[in-house]
Amino acid sequence: MNAPLTSGYNFAYLDEQTKRMIRRAILKAIAIPGYQVPFASREMPMPYGWGTGGVQVTAAVLGADDTLKVIDQGSDDTTNAVSIRKFFEKTAGVATTTVTSEATVIQTRHRIPETPLKEDQILVYQVPIPEPLRFLEPRETETRTMHALEEYGLMHVKLYEDIARHGHIATTYAYPVKVAGRYLMDPSPTPRFDNPKMHQSPALQLFGAGREKRIYAVPPYTDVVSLDFEDHPFEVNKFDKPCALCGAEGVYLDEVILDDRGGRMFVCSDTDHCETRRADGNRGEMSPDSSENRP
Amino acid sequence: MSAALKIGFENPVAQSQAVFRAVMMALARPGTVRRLDVPVDAVPALDPAAAAVALALCDYETPVWLDPALAADLQVQEFLRFHTGAPVTEARALASFAFVPLGGEVPALDDFAQGSLDYPDRSTTLVVAVEALAEGEGWRLTGPGVAGEGRFIARPLPADMLDRLQRNHALFPRGVDLVLTCGDRFAAIPRSTQVDA
Structure with a gap:
C-alpha cells in the first residue's frame, strides 16, 4: 500500500x-x-x-x-x-x-x-x-x-x-x-x-x-x-481455437498480428485469467514454455 | 446557538464514504440488514443510522423534509443546518430526503416527490426509524437485488404499509425509496422491490 x-x-x-x-x-x-x-x-x-x-x-x-x-x-x-x-x-x-x-x-x-x-x-x-x-x-x-x-x-x-x-x-x-x-x-x-x-x-x-x-x-x-427474436435467439461470439498461450476455451480472445505474412494468434483478452491459468501449468499451442515450441 | 452542538462525524471524508457504501449496498440488496460501522455523535432525536445518512448524503442541493416532531426540535435543526446546510422544506413533494423518527407518523408515500416518467430519479428518499428490523422473516421481497426471494420485517409501521409499498412499486419507475433505521442498523426497500405478505 x-x-x-x-x-x-x-x-x-x-x-x-x-x-x-x-x-x-x-x-x-x-x-x-x-x-x-x-x-x-x-x-x-x-x-x-x-x-x-x-x-x-x-x-x-x-x-x-x-x-x-x-x-x-x-x-x-x-x-x-x-x-x-x-x-x-x-x-x-x-x-x-x-x-x-x-x-x-x-x-x-x-x-x-x-x-x-x-x-x-x-x-x-x-x-x-x-x-x-x-x-x-x-x-x-x-x-x-x-x-x-x-x-x-x-x-x-x-x-x-x-x-x-x-x-x-x-x-x-x-x-x-x-x-x-x-x-x-x-x-x-x-x-x-x-x-x-x-x-x-x-x-x-x-x-x-x-x-x-x-x-x-x-x-x-x-x-x-x-434483445433477440424467437427465430434468431441471442448467441455469443464463438472462437475456433482455444487461447494460444493458456489453452483456455469459452473465453473471449484477442487477435494478435505476428508478422506481415498473415501470421496471427488468438490469446485471452483477460490477461489476469491467462496468467493465472499459465501459472497453474496450462499451456496453449503457441506458448513459449510449451515443450513443442522449445528449440 | 446551543453550546452542545454534536460533532457528527469525527472524520467526515472516511466516515461519509463508509456510510454511503453501506447505504448503497443496502439499496442494492433490498431487505438485507446492515450495521453502521462508524461512530456518529448525533442529536438524540435522530437514530445514529438516520443521522449518518443525513451527514453523508445531504447538502445545500437537497431539500429535507422533517417529521413535525423533528422540525420542532431546535437541536435537530441546528445539527442539520451546521453539518449539511440542507434547506428544510415543509413541502414533501420537494424533498430529496425525508426523515421520520421513532413514533412519528409515516405520511402517505405519494405525498413525497415521485419523480416523473422522464426523470424518475427526482424523487424522495424516505428515512424512517423503527424499533425492530430483521431479515429472514416477514414480508416476501422479490426483484432486482434479491437472489430468488428474501424475507424482511420491520416494526412498528403503519398497518397499511404493505399496501403502500405495493402501490409505490406499481408506480415504477416512479416512486420513493425507503430506508428503515433501527439504532445503528438499517435496511432499504427501493421502489424496484416487489413486497408481498
Whole structure:
C-alpha cells in the first residue's frame, strides 16, 4: 500500500460535495435499474474518452480499505488501465491488484473479467455513449420520452435490419439489453460475449459516462436480457481455437498480428485469467514454455 | 446557538464514504440488514443510522423534509443546518430526503416527490426509524437485488404499509425509496422491490 498524499488533494481527488452528488445519483441509479441518472460530471485530469465517468464513480465509491483493479479491454497492462490505477494509488493511496478475485472494486473499459465475480464486488464500467437509442434517434428529448413510454420498437427494427442484411444479428459489441424487464440499456462497448455475465451477477455493476454526464446501474441478482427474436435467439461470439498461450476455451480472445505474412494468434483478452491459468501449468499451442515450441 | 452542538462525524471524508457504501449496498440488496460501522455523535432525536445518512448524503442541493416532531426540535435543526446546510422544506413533494423518527407518523408515500416518467430519479428518499428490523422473516421481497426471494420485517409501521409499498412499486419507475433505521442498523426497500405478505 502506498502512502496517501497528505496534502493537495482530497481523498480520491474529488471534493466532498462532488462525491455526495455522485453518490446520490448512484443510489437513484440502483433504485431504478438501467435508468440513466443525469449527474454534474466534473472535469477530470484526463481527457474524455479515457474513462472520466468511470473514474468519478470509482472515486465516489472507493474507501481507504478497498483493493482496486483496473482493466482496459481485459488487460491490466495497457496505458489507460495503468494510468487510472496510478491515479488512485496517488490520490487515494488504496491497494491495487491485477487479480480479479482479490479486488473489491474493479474499474473496466469494455470487458467483464472471465473469473466469475462475487457478492460485494463492485464493477465500474467506463461508458462512452450511455444512450442505446442514440444512433437511432439523435434527440435527447425524444430518447427520454421513448424510455419513459418504454417504446423500444426501434431497437428491434435495427436488429431486424441486421438480420435482413447479414442473415444474423451482426451487432458484436454494445449489444442492447433490457434490465429487470423495464429499461433498455447500453452495456457499454463490451463484446456481446460478455452480456450473459451481466445477468443475475452477484456483483453490483455501476456505469459512468463522463462526457455524456450519466450514471446507471445494475444491482446484483438482476435480470439482464439481451434483445433477440424467437427465430434468431441471442448467441455469443464463438472462437475456433482455444487461447494460444493458456489453452483456455469459452473465453473471449484477442487477435494478435505476428508478422506481415498473415501470421496471427488468438490469446485471452483477460490477461489476469491467462496468467493465472499459465501459472497453474496450462499451456496453449503457441506458448513459449510449451515443450513443442522449445528449440 | 446551543453550546452542545454534536460533532457528527469525527472524520467526515472516511466516515461519509463508509456510510454511503453501506447505504448503497443496502439499496442494492433490498431487505438485507446492515450495521453502521462508524461512530456518529448525533442529536438524540435522530437514530445514529438516520443521522449518518443525513451527514453523508445531504447538502445545500437537497431539500429535507422533517417529521413535525423533528422540525420542532431546535437541536435537530441546528445539527442539520451546521453539518449539511440542507434547506428544510415543509413541502414533501420537494424533498430529496425525508426523515421520520421513532413514533412519528409515516405520511402517505405519494405525498413525497415521485419523480416523473422522464426523470424518475427526482424523487424522495424516505428515512424512517423503527424499533425492530430483521431479515429472514416477514414480508416476501422479490426483484432486482434479491437472489430468488428474501424475507424482511420491520416494526412498528403503519398497518397499511404493505399496501403502500405495493402501490409505490406499481408506480415504477416512479416512486420513493425507503430506508428503515433501527439504532445503528438499517435496511432499504427501493421502489424496484416487489413486497408481498
